[in-house]
Amino acid sequence: MxxxxxxxxxxxxxxxxxxxxxxxxxxxxxxxxxxxxxxxxxRRQQGTHKAKERGEVNITKKKYGRQKGGGGARHGARSAPIFVGGGKAHGPRVRSHAHxxxxxxxxxxxxxxxxxxxxxxxxxxxxxxxxxxxxxxxxxxxxxxxxxxxxxxxxxxxxxxxxxxxxxxxxxxxxxxxxxxxxxxxxxxxxxxxxxxxxxxxxxxxxxxxxx
Structure with missing residues (x-):
């Protein structure tokens, strides 16, 4: 043309x-x-999104509550995702989005x-x-x-x-x-x-x- x-x-x-x-x-x-x-x-997406998981949060590892008599479930640490301040379960990780x-x-x-x-x-x-x-x-x-x-x-x-x-x-x-x-x-x-x-x-x- x-x-x-x-x-x-x-x-x-x-x-x-x-x-x-x-x-x-x-x-x-x-x-x-x-x-x-x-x-x-x-390809141009940064992929720098990140959330702290259970092994990365800065929180005490001391056993939370008594083993028996607490009236609830047994918990070994405050870093569990169900607690405020705990780690994110399956959170975003740093990675490349390119394919x-x-x-x-x-x-x-x-x-x-x-x-x-x-x-x-x-x-x-x-x-x-x-x-x-x-x-x-x-x-x-x-x-x-x-x-x-x-x-x-x-x-x-x-x-x-x-x-x-x-x-x-x-x-x-x-x-x-x-x-x-x-x-x-x-x-x-x-x-x-x-x-x-x-x-x-x-x-x-x-x-x-x-x-x-």
């Missing part, structure tokens, strides 16, 4: 050919997108995410994402001309330093290099903006070479 290319000044700069195998999938599978989003969120997901599934889900943006006409291609000065006002004006309000901007190997600094204070706008392209961020934003360099990197990453 052909997509019009524009500059940051919203002027025409030709067009670019997008691979239909990456951007032209008609039947977008929501189950693949859900699996990858869940995988990403699980495995095949690379082919992740790559296929990324293709479906890109195709969903292209199919909904929320995919834009710009010539480059570079500025002479790191001015937030100038970036706001450029994004307004392009009609971008909630956008993920993907550049090539590296993001222009001035452009990155200028967009830092713009709400709902994130900038990533092509290597950082992921399903979660694509779906999180209403619009996806690719530079011509990013398109080349995506074709190289998800093209016939990786599929083979």
């Amino acid at each position: 052909k997509v019009e290319v524009k500059t940051l000044a919203a002027k025409a700069a030709g067009d670019v050919e997008l691979d239909d195998a990456i951007f032209g999938i008609a039947d977008v599978r929501a189950d693949l997108l859900q699996r990858v989003v869940r995988w990403q969120l699980a 495995d997901l095949p690379k082919k599934v992740r790559a296929l889900a990324l293709k479906h995410a890109l195709s969903s943006k292209a199919g909904s006409k929320t995919l834009f291609v710009i010539e480059d994402a570079a500025m002479k000065e790191a001015k937030t006002k100038a970036v706001r004006e450029a994004l307004a001309k392009l009609g971008l309000t909630n956008a993920l901007i993907i550049d090539g190997d590296a993001v222009d330093a001035n452009f990155s600094l200028a967009t830092r204070n713009v709400p709902n706008v994130d900038v990533l290099p092509a290597q950082g392209l992921n399903v979660y961020d694509v779906l999180k934003h209403d619009q996806l903006v690719l530079t011509k360099a990013a398109v080349e990197k995506i074709h190289a990453r998800l093209g016939a070479g990786e599929a083979a």
Whole structure:
């Protein structure tokens, strides 16, 4: 498919050919997108939640109450979970929430995410994402001309330093290099903006070479 290319000044700069195998999938599978989003969120979850169990609470180990004649059950220590100040029974422990997901599934889900943006006409291609000065006002004006309000901007190997600094204070706008392209961020934003360099990197990453 052909997509019009524009500059940051919203002027025409030709067009670019997008691979239909990456951007032209008609039947977008929501189950693949859900699996990858869940995988990403699980990987970044800290897993530092912790509750003290019976062997970790700081409490006396002295026998609580008499063996007989107390009118209740026999208890050997106050650290039992049924007592105030006792340990938590089967409480949360420090662990990793990450789980495995095949690379082919992740790559296929990324293709479906890109195709969903292209199919909904929320995919834009710009010539480059570079500025002479790191001015937030100038970036706001450029994004307004392009009609971008909630956008993920993907550049090539590296993001222009001035452009990155200028967009830092713009709400709902994130900038990533092509290597950082992921399903979660694509779906999180209403619009996806690719530079011509990013398109080349995506074709190289998800093209016939990786599929083979």
